[in-house]
Amino acid sequence: LSLCEPVTVFVCTTCRHPEDAPEAQPRAGARLAATLASSEGVEIREVECLANCKRGPSVAMTRPGGWSYVFGGLAPTDGVAVLEGARLLSLSADGLMPWRGRPEPLKRGLIARIPPIPGASA
Numbered sequence: 273l274s275l276c277e278p279v280t281v282f283v284c285t286t287c288r289h290p291e292d293a294p295e296a297q298p299r300a301g302a303r304l305a306a307t308l309a310s311s312e313g314v315e316i317r318e319v320e321c322l323a324n325c326k327r328g329p330s331v332a333m334t335r336p337g338g339w340s341y342v343f344g345g346l347a348p349t350d351g352v353a354v355l356e357g358a359r360l361l362s363l364s365a366d367g368l369m370p371w372r373g374r375p376e377p378l379k380r381g382l383i384a385r386i387p388p389i390p391g392a393s394a
């Protein structure tokens with residue numbers, strides 16, 4: 273694997289925050305998404321539902337030849353943590369997001385990680 277792979281971040285815009293009123297608009301996921309913008313090496317994609325609704329707000333991220341991650345329980349203000357996680361995943365030599373240095377919201381909010389897709393090259 274080479275260093276500095278492009279990372280795609282999928283942000284669920286339909287997630288609610290458990291502390292929000294049920295019909296509060298915009299939803300917490302949309303508020304989180306509004307703080308994120310694509311930059312070189314990090315593409316932000318908005319999606320509707322990552323099937324982690326009960327533990328939202330939710331974000332997933334992946335990179336070619338690397339592991340994919342699903343995070344939940346985020347706050348609308350966790351955009352900086354999400355981008356830092358994307359940076360760590362991009363720079364990782366082994367395709368895993370390192371635990372050390374990982375922002376707290378991405379430690380306590382880890383839902384799942386998925387190995388690299390077989391046959392897909394970095």
Ligand code: FES
Nearest residue numbers: 284287322324325
């Ligand atoms: S609404 Fe966000 S994961 Fe389902």
